[in-house]
Amino acid sequence: MAGKNVPVSPLAPKKTPKMPAIDGVAFATAEAGIRYKGRTDVLLAVLAPGSTMAGVFTRSKCPSAAVDWCRQILPGGKARAVIVNSGNANAFTGLKGRDAVKLTAEIGAKAVGCTPGEIAIASTGVIGEPLDATKFNGVLAECATRVKGDAWLEAARAIMTTDTFPKVATRKAKIDGVEVTISGIAKGAGMIAPDMATMLSFVFTDAAIDAGALQECLAKGVRGSFNAVTVDSDMSTSDTLMLFATGQAAKRGQKAVTAPGDARLGAFRRALNALLLDLAVQVARDGEGARKLIEVTVEGATSSRSAKRIAMSIANSPLVKTAVAGEDANWGRIVMAVGKAGEPAERDLLSIHFGPHRVAHLGARDPGYDEAAVSAYMQGDHIRVRVEIGLGRGKATVYTCDLTKAYVEINGDYRS
Helix, strand or coil, X not given: CCCCCCCCCXXXXXXXXXXXXXXXXXXXXXXXXXXXXXXXXXXXXXXXCCCEEEEEECCCCCXXXXXXXXXXXXXXXXXXXXXXXXXXXXXXXXXXXHHHHHHHHHHHHHHHCCCHHHEEEEEEEECCCCCCHHHHCCHHHHHHCCCECCCHHHHHHHCCCCCCCCEEXXXXXXXXXXXXXXXXXXXXXXXXCCCCCCCEEEEEECCCECHHHHHHHHHHHCCCCHHHECCCCCCCCCCEEEEEECCHHHHHXXXXXXXXXXXXXXXXXXXXXHHHHHHHHHHHHCCCCCCCEEEEEEEEECCHHHHHHHHHHHHCCHHHHHHHHCCCCCHHHXXXXXXXXXXXXXXXXXXXXXXXXXXXXXXXXXXXCCHHXXXXXXXXXXXXXXXXXXXXCEEEEEEEECCCHHHHHHHHCCCC
């Protein structure tokens, strides 16, 4: 199914934000024939010298060769380029995979003029097929001659697999009274259950922030965004989220941030968190075959961690997701998902809401339950489920999508 013409998800954002160029970041894309025909499948992002980097990656015990590479170079803290290919995940490819990622870094380093250890690499696509990195010969060098700062949509399209629309987002913040920009791209539609799917995201800023502080911002920011989204509960071998800071805002008077706890990062953190959530929700909106975005909030749990686990149990339930697809307010399936989560819960304290409608209260159907009103609500494309546990103050929100016949069709045909 990947690479074939499929309609854009009905949940796609109605408007694409205007993506400003960021000083110190430039993009180019190309057709290398990795797997697809007649579409771009390689992205090169070139960064200004001195750019810092941070990253979080899949917790899968079977990571891709590119994930291993990025983990290896991350302690260096500096990056000059990012290379991403779509169509082949270069995962479960043994020594050939390691050799391919090493060769990719060497070709990229020569094209950009840096060391291989300053090249971040990500791959997405089919697992288990060797990646022919020789296809990058000439392609990356040619890309380096025509990079431009405003090619955000082109960059987002080049990393798509079963995605139906490019995912981009941008925010502004101030550090030392100097305005900085944060912008990013993401891809993901299936195999989505990040825990730091197939999920890749790359975020860039012109702020001057050292690698250690940047890493702390990203590690915290992912908790309520990419770690709070699921499409099908399947964690990818390739999940990668990286943040790059070019430091060019220093030219405008911003003093470099070197400590993770620096109070000057407050506005930057809020803007970064909002951007990460924006991109993560776009991934849920593009879930394979999705027709409805589902927002699950659990309140009153014994802790926020417990609330998160209960919310994920609901969001990952095929029975819940198919009920929403069928526009059926089957709150019994919510009860089931709460009960199986393995977290503290008491049946006779539970209350369940679909949007503004309370359908269950204190362990039984709500006395005021109105089937017609709730059924009308379920016909919308953004379904909010709220569960009150009644045991504490823990709260969490996660995002997912419905499960339709199209999901089976897309994944049954993925490699053919």
